[in-house]
Amino acid sequence: MSLKCFKPKFSFALALCLGLTVSCGSDPASDNPEKETTQETAAEAVSQEDIREVHVARLEEQKNDLDSIQYLVETWNRSLNENNQELMLLVYGTQVQYYKKSMKRTEVIEAKKRALATSLDYEQSIVHLAVHYPSDRPGIICCEFDKAWSAGGKSDTARALLEIKLVNEQYRIVKEGDYATEIVMIKEEKARGLSKGQHHYLYDYWLDTREDEALAHDFVPYYLSVTVNNGGEKPTVDLNWYSGSLRETFGFVTRNVRLDGQYLRFEAAAMMTPDDDEDLDDFQSFTFKLLGDEIALIENDGWFTEMLGIRLWGVKDE
Incomplete structure (x- = not known):
């Protein structure tokens, strides 16, 4: 941000x-x-x-x-x-x-x-x-x-x-x-593992940009979304980041997804163009603690270090 x-x-x-x-x-x-x-x-x-x-x-x-x-x-x-x-x-x-x-x-x-x-x-x-x-x-x-x-x-x-x-x-x-x-x-919080199936989590906010002359809007949206699917043989993760200032959504290629009763760990690299594939070199690691209705980012070695400590809240399917 x-x-x-x-x-x-x-x-x-x-x-x-x-x-x-x-x-x-x-x-x-x-x-x-x-x-x-x-x-x-x-x-x-x-x-x-x-x-x-x-x-x-x-x-x-x-x-x-x-x-x-x-x-x-x-x-x-x-x-x-x-x-x-x-x-x-x-x-x-x-x-x-x-x-x-x-x-x-x-x-x-x-x-x-x-x-x-x-x-x-x-x-x-x-x-x-x-x-x-x-x-x-x-x-x-x-x-x-x-x-x-x-x-x-x-x-x-x-x-x-x-x-x-x-x-x-x-x-x-x-x-x-x-x-x-x-x-x-x-x-220190008690971890709560995920049940089998698909789980959606979101960190969504509006940044006050009224004093930023480079932006033409008073409030600019941002969000980080994580979808975890552990219903199959191996867990998968879908990670997306939207920047309102850039007006662009970044999808991520994910790999090495590990899920236990306490943590969700994986590596991810941003797809800068639709033609990007899994040969990307710029992978960063993520660790989220599982808290039931929330997951919390506690480790990252890339773009999201300023977001360490934030909680993503669960989104129910309609």
Whole structure:
């Protein structure tokens, strides 16, 4: 996927940050149960066309909110650089999936306070920010970025993730993590093997491209699909990747498919033209963990390293 640099458009004067929430609404420090705004949901009998129809309608409603989403992410970033707990109250929801734990907002802030107390020179910056909307979870806004941090003379970069939701007409962070932790969590989950037959899995999202002058659309679709057939003597895999920015679907030749009770492993090479055949040299390896209704990508040595830790959700035949 194509990522683009985040360029703040806002003045973050302290009075503004402490005096205003990201959007109008109730007291952000309240720990009353959150009442979620009504969102359209995809039908249980999933079809790609139905999913996109629902998704496009919802995205149109959010069309003018990209500035608010970016503002929330940058305010979150500033709250950590300044160790500002008042700002933290503004950005988190009352319940947060914080790395491997589900925590209350007050617990998240206390954890941040303890961590920052041991690294007084901690600094971080958002190097790239991509905002996208996953089709399997209407109402969730995913913000992926490279988090460059330094502390105690050390520095590193992690591919980080924030998930945002509109709650009581205010954007709130409901999940914070990174993909290294996501992979650890996936590996710790109990595996569930596949029954005999054909199984379809999909990772489908719309990338917000309103600030990308090279693209003529506000939202661009992408998807990765995996179809596993283990009804015969040997399992087979059909792998496809669609890029909305290139407006092209890439089919893959697959080989060495191995399937056990925990993992799906195979090698694949993109067919750049219809005349490509199995003599292709550019094969890359894939490992997915089997999680029943989902499969999760945990290993790849080619195009999809930025997607490690993502989950593909099961699609039922109509």
